Amino acid sequence: MGWKNKPTNFALEIEKVGDEHLRKVSAEMLQQVIVGSPVDTGAFRGNHRISVNSPDSTYDLSTADKGGSATQQEGNQKILRAKL
Numbered sequence: 001m002g003w004k005n006k007p008t009n010f011a012l013e014i015e016k017v018g019d020e021h022l023r024k025v026s027a028e029m030l031q032q033v034i035v036g037s038p039v040d041t042g043a044f045r046g047n048h049r050i051s052v053n054s055p056d057s058t059y060d061l062s063t064a065d066k067g068g069s070a071t072q073q074e075g076n077q078k079i080l081r082a083k084l
Contacts, residue, residue, distance in 0.1 A: 015084065018084045019082070019083050019084055022082055022083070022084055023079050023080060023082055026050075026079045026082060027072075027075070027076055027079050030048065030050060030072060030075045030076070030079070031072055033048055034048055034068040034071055034072055035068065037068070039066050041064050041066075042064035042065050042066035042067075043061050043062075043063065043064050045064075045065050045066065045067075045068045045071055046060075046063040046064045046065035046070070046071055047059040047060065047061075047063055047071075048071050048075065049075075050074075050075040050078040050079060051078065052078055052079075052081050052082050
């Protein structure tokens, strides 16, 4: 009797599902941080930064995003590169 599905295939599937879950949760967390941020000039919302594998402590007071959609899109692009 042999394996119906090889353990290596199972491990690869779990890694794929884990990466997808990580990205989904990260994007939802970013959205909640942006939506929960107070808005005056939009500089605070525009400076929510996403980084992968290294911290990003930069900010630019001239970057304003009152609605938050540009910040969300920029963050989502970086989140797509995240892996477990």
